[in-house]
Amino acid sequence: MLQPEPKREVLARRDAIVAGLREILPESGVIAETLRMKPYETDGLPAYRQMPLAVVLPETTEQVAAVLQFLHREGVRVIPRGAGTSLSGGALPLADAVVVGMMRMNRILEIDYADRCATVQAGVTNIGITNAVQGDGFFYAPDPSSQLACMIGGNVGMNSGGAHCLRYGVTANNLLGLRVVTIEGEIIDIGGHHLDAAGYDWLGLLTGSEGQLVVVTEVIVRILRGPEGARAMLAAFNSNEIAGQCVDSIISSGIIPVALEFMDRPAIHACEAFAHAGYPLDAEALLIIEVEGSVAEQDYLLGRIKQICGKFDPISLKVAESAEQSAAIWKGRKGAFGAVGRISPDYLCMDGTIPTGQLPLVLRRIGEMSDACGLKVANIFHAGDGNLHPLIMFDANDPASFATAEKFGADILRLCVEVGGCLTGEHGVGVEKRDLMPVQFSPDDLAQQRRIKDAFDPGWLLNPSKVFPLAAPHTQALAA
Amino acid sequence: MQTNFTAEQLRDPGIATANQILRTCVHCGMCTATCPTFVLLGDELDSPRGRIYLIKDMLESGRPATEEVARHVDRCLSCLSCMTTCPSGVHYMHLVDQARVVIEHTYRRPWHDRAARSLLAGLLPYPGRLRLAMLGASAVRPLRGAVPGNSVLAKRLRAMLALAPKRLPGPSALSGARVHKAEGTKRGRVALLAGCAQSVLDPDINDATIRLLTRLGVEVVVAQGAGCCGALTHHMGKHDPAMASARANIAAWVREADGAGLDAVVINASGCGTTVKDYGFMFRGEREQAQAERVAGLALDISEYLTKIGYAPTRDAPGLTVAYHAACSLQHGQKITGEPKALLRKAGFRVVEPAEGHLCCGSAGTYNIMQPDIAPRLRERKLENLRRTRPDLVAAGNIGCMTQLAGGGLPIVHTVQLLDWMAGGPVPAGINETRFDAGRQMNFSVSA
Ligand SMILES: Cc1cc2nc3c(=O)[nH]c(=O)nc-3n(C[C@H](O)[C@H](O)[C@H](O)COP(=O)(O)OP(=O)(O)OC[C@H]3O[C@@H](n4cnc5c(N)ncnc54)[C@H](O)[C@@H]3O)c2cc1C
Ligand code: SF4
Numbered sequence: 001m002l003q004p005e006p007k008r009e010v011l012a013r014r015d016a017i018v019a020g021l022r023e024i025l026p027e028s029g030v031i032a033e034t035l036r037m038k039p040y041e042t043d044g045l046p047a048y049r050q051m052p053l054a055v056v057l058p059e060t061t062e063q064v065a066a067v068l069q070f071l072h073r074e075g076v077r078v079i080p081r082g083a084g085t086s087l088s089g090g091a092l093p094l095a096d097a098v099v100v101g102m103m104r105m106n107r108i109l110e111i112d113y114a115d116r117c118a119t120v121q122a123g124v125t126n127i128g129i130t131n132a133v134q135g136d137g138f139f140y141a142p143d144p145s146s147q148l149a150c151m152i153g154g155n156v157g158m159n160s161g162g163a164h165c166l167r168y169g170v171t172a173n174n175l176l177g178l179r180v181v182t183i184e185g186e187i188i189d190i191g192g193h194h195l196d197a198a199g200y201d202w203l204g205l206l207t208g209s210e211g212q213l214v215v216v217t218e219v220i221v222r223i224l225r226g227p228e229g230a231r232a233m234l235a236a237f238n239s240n241e242i243a244g245q246c247v248d249s250i251i252s253s254g255i256i257p258v259a260l261e262f263m264d265r266p267a268i269h270a271c272e273a274f275a276h277a278g279y280p281l282d283a284e285a286l287l288i289i290e291v292e293g294s295v296a297e298q299d300y301l302l303g304r305i306k307q308i309c310g311k312f313d314p315i316s317l318k319v320a321e322s323a324e325q326s327a328a329i330w331k332g333r334k335g336a337f338g339a340v341g342r343i344s345p346d347y348l349c350m351d352g353t354i355p356t357g358q359l360p361l362v363l364r365r366i367g368e369m370s371d372a373c374g375l376k377v378a379n380i381f382h383a384g385d386g387n388l389h390p391l392i393m394f395d396a397n398d399p400a401s402f403a404t405a406e407k408f409g410a411d412i413l414r415l416c417v418e419v420g421g422c423l424t425g426e427h428g429v430g431v432e433k434r435d436l437m438p439v440q441f442s443p444d445d446l447a448q449q450r451r452i453k454d455a456f457d458p459g460w461l462l463n464p465s466k467v468f469p470l471a472a473p474h475t476q477a478l479a480a
Numbered sequence: 481m482q483t484n485f486t487a488e489q490l491r492d493p494g495i496a497t498a499n500q501i502l503r504t505c506v507h508c509g510m511c512t513a514t515c516p517t518f519v520l521l522g523d524e525l526d527s528p529r530g531r532i533y534l535i536k537d538m539l540e541s542g543r544p545a546t547e548e549v550a551r552h553v554d555r556c557l558s559c560l561s562c563m564t565t566c567p568s569g570v571h572y573m574h575l576v577d578q579a580r581v582v583i584e585h586t587y588r589r590p591w592h593d594r595a596a597r598s599l600l601a602g603l604l605p606y607p608g609r610l611r612l613a614m615l616g617a618s619a620v621r622p623l624r625g626a627v628p629g630n631s632v633l634a635k636r637l638r639a640m641l642a643l644a645p646k647r648l649p650g651p652s653a654l655s656g657a658r659v660h661k662a663e664g665t666k667r668g669r670v671a672l673l674a675g676c677a678q679s680v681l682d683p684d685i686n687d688a689t690i691r692l693l694t695r696l697g698v699e700v701v702v703a704q705g706a707g708c709c710g711a712l713t714h715h716m717g718k719h720d721p722a723m724a725s726a727r728a729n730i731a732a733w734v735r736e737a738d739g740a741g742l743d744a745v746v747i748n749a750s751g752c753g754t755t756v757k758d759y760g761f762m763f764r765g766e767r768e769q770a771q772a773e774r775v776a777g778l779a780l781d782i783s784e785y786l787t788k789i790g791y792a793p794t795r796d797a798p799g800l801t802v803a804y805h806a807a808c809s810l811q812h813g814q815k816i817t818g819e820p821k822a823l824l825r826k827a828g829f830r831v832v833e834p835a836e837g838h839l840c841c842g843s844a845g846t847y848n849i850m851q852p853d854i855a856p857r858l859r860e861r862k863l864e865n866l867r868r869t870r871p872d873l874v875a876a877g878n879i880g881c882m883t884q885l886a887g888g889g890l891p892i893v894h895t896v897q898l899l900d901w902m903a904g905g906p907v908p909a910g911i912n913e914t915r916f917d918a919g920r921q922m923n924f925s926v927s928a
């Protein structure tokens with residue numbers, strides 16, 4: 001992994017910088033011993049690792065502001081970190097950077113049912129928001145599979161999505177406001193308890209900015225009333241391609257299920273071993289389809305979906321009979337990436353988006369590439385919005401295998417762009433895809449995007465080595 | 481996840497096992513959020529993924545354990561919530577057990593740490609000694625507020641004294657190694673792990689188990705020579721004493737199984753159950769491996785055994801709401817979640833469950849004594865969640881949890897005591913039956 005040259009003068013002043021941080025934060029909030037920093041050297045993409053200069057764990061927005069002000073003055077790079085579940089290496093440190101971990105900022109600040117919103121600190125987990133309001137019949141809609149662990153600040157950073165985003169939209173569609181700290185240490189509030197913040201769409205700009213523009217400390221999210229009811233169904237098919245055609249057919253019929261998820265054979269087997277959900281083990285491909293509403297609505301929608309599936313010669317069509325069965329079905333799907341750890345020591349999780357009409361073609365091509373390079377791939381993804389997650393299985397103890405996996409992954413993403421899709425659906429660019437950015441964007445596009453970062457962070461201190469290709473000519477600040 | 485062991489290192493079976501476990505971990509981080517210490521402390525070093533990483537580093541480097549590794553591994557409750565969460569099936573329990581043994585061998589703890597650990601390891605597994613100590617502790621318990629200072633030492637002493645019951649129950653009439661005959665037609669024969677600490681702290685749990693099982697037609701043997709399961713010393717990384725305890729149990733139960741026969745080894749302290757079910761792994765490569773596997777295969781929690789043979793109440797439903805506290809060793813260690821609740825419902829109780837049911841109460845063997853800064857916070861959090869369910873009483877399947885949660889204003893009893901009560905046994909201590917009103921509402925008062 002190519003990293004920008006660490007700033008020597010920062011490395012040389014390490015002790016003084018750590019001492020300065022200790023003046024701002026309580027003792028347990030600054031971690032500088034080599035061994036204790038170890039768990040922070042990587043995130044959900046452990047193939048890349050880098051020890052940071054230090055780690056800080058602030059507890060308030062004011063502490064974050066003081067830390068940033070200090071680090072800005074000292075010219076030290078900053079890596080914001082939530083739960084460290086990024087699959088694109090978004091939270092990967094730099095040798096001369098301080099990791100700002102948000103996990104201690106885990107309080108729910110306000111729940112406002114009248115305005116249907118909740119104000120929470122950035123380190124609250126995604127599921128934590130739903131847990132706080134579900135007793136009163138509400139929920140927070142975007143549901144990344146990592147929702148048990150990932151934090152709302154990280155979700156904002158990556159504009160995360162999830163299975164139910166087909167109906168409810170991704171993070172960006174469910175945010176009302178942010179409290180952020182700029183690299184200079186200024187605290188800014190954007191938006192409020194209402195839709196459509198005043199002025200330019202700053203929320204839109206900051207959502208998905210991968211920790212490169214500001215550090216988010218508080219988030220106001222929209223909470224929704226839970227549906228009357230929901231039911232999941234499993235549709236099993238003889239091949240990936242047929243299942244892909246079925247997805248396309250469902251979507252083009254005008255029905256929008258709340259979720260429409262796809263798993264291929266290796267994924268089905270791994271997930272069944274974890275969740276015991278009753279997935280059909282004889283199938284080549286499986287669709288998980290969920291509908292919501294009153295029982296009559298559910299019945300009507302499931303009936304129509306069954307009809308469509310019936311045209312694709314399904315092996316089986318099974319509707320969940322109880323809430324427990326639905327829960328098990330989702331437990332398997334949400335644990336899918338980890339469950340692949342049962343069948344392979346390591347995986348690379350790719351994340352590209354394609355027009356749904358291209359699903360059958362893309363799945364076939366991925367299969368061919370897999371055969372050609374000799375690495376197995378498990379396909380698990382949000383089929384409804386064409387967001388692919390091929391999991392390439394490799395062995396990290398074998399460097400050649402890792403290199404092949406990386407190349408295979410890059411080829412898949414190029415294919416996504418080629419068929420009219422894009423490089424990332426919801427996991428962000430991070431370090432993983434930064435060198436592929438020119439496949440999607442022209443040099444002018446990239447320069448324009450860099451200007452935005454310049455405007456917020458002229459010294460390129462915030463998470464600088466992500467998103468933009470390092471090899472390409474860089475802003476002076478980063479090269480300096 | 482990538483590992484860096486040399487071929488030489490991998491020849492050590494302990495390292496080979498650790499390597500296998502580490503390779504299943506994909507570093508996804510799902511486990512962090514359900515870990516009690518991460519939830520409280522908000523530092524990845526105190527999360528499962530962080531600990532796995534520290535352990536990996538310690539084992540790969542082959543260096544002696546450092547103070548930091550010891551500190552963060554010591555803070556782990558071994559509650560195994562991370563194993564329930566982990567989609568990859570990472571066997572964290574075997575990994576952390578291995579790490580604890582390495583730490584015990586290569587790290588010299590401060591003297592007061594060593595003293596406290598030796599004291600506990602020399603006391604808890606021995607009912608006779610523990611009884612004496614507890615009698616002493618109960619006597620000086622009122623003085624616990626007078627222990628001065630804020631050192632770990634002072635905090636631990638206060639924690640120990642606070643755990644001692646106000647009045648120590650006398651040894652039970654049913655205690656001791658012997659055979660308890662089945663009533664009526666005999667339907668089965670089981671060995672009961674009579675435990676060590678539990679038999680002193682609350683002998684009625686074993687008594688209730690014996691009463692209930694014999695009434696159901698099951699012969700119960702408390703085997704001569706069986707004692708502590710070994711969990712206690714095992715969790716401290718004290719390998720040899722743990723193996724010695726386990727070996728004694730295996731010998732005793734195999735003798736019974738070969739003799740008059742055993743349908744099961746019934747365990748009513750789930751912490752012990754987790755360990756006995758793991759005997760096969762503990763004795764891998766040892767002479768007794770086959771026997772250990774056989775015993776592990778016979779081990780059943782009391783709730784599993786009752787579900788298997790069938791349980792039915794004989795009394796009318798008491799109209800009480802029971803908050804079921806899922807002991808970690810039951811829900812995470814043994815993956816037993818449905819049975820106890822189903823049995824309680826069958827017995828006629830209304831069963832409610834607290835929020836954050838997956839979080840440990842902080843008891844965790846000797847954790848409540850060794851970690852006086854963290855354990856009370858977990859206890860308070862658990863009690864608060866339990867109180868919010870507005871229960872009449874709390875049921876749990878593990879003595880550790882019962883001791884930890886006692887004195888929090890809620891009567892707490894063992895699940896089997898309630899089942900025994902509804903099937904003809906006495907009202908469990910802690911529930912004072914005062915009167916039944918017309919609506920069958922029982923009034924009770926708390927004797928905590
Ligand atoms: C098993 C598994 C399943 C997943 N499933 C999904 C899925 O279904 N959908 C999906 O979209 N993603 C998924 N992900 C990816 C990941 O969980 C998301 O990207 C998530 O939003 C990251 O949150 P985090 O708290 O872990 O952030 P981190 O990984 O710590 O950080 C992510 C990025 O956000 C930045 N950041 C974090 N906190 C802040 C902050 N407070 N202010 C500014 N920047 C910040 C970081 O610098 C980094 O660039 C999955 C990951 C795993 C391991
Ligand atoms: S959930 Fe399992 S695979 Fe994921 S980091 Fe934790 S132990 Fe590793």
Ligand code: SF4
Nearest residue numbers: 515556557559560562
């Ligand atoms: S056993 Fe419990 S305390 Fe230890 S790491 Fe796992 S979840 Fe955390």
Ligand code: SF4
Nearest residue numbers: 676677708709711752
């Ligand atoms: S409860 Fe189990 S581990 Fe604890 S002392 Fe008793 S037998 Fe030993």
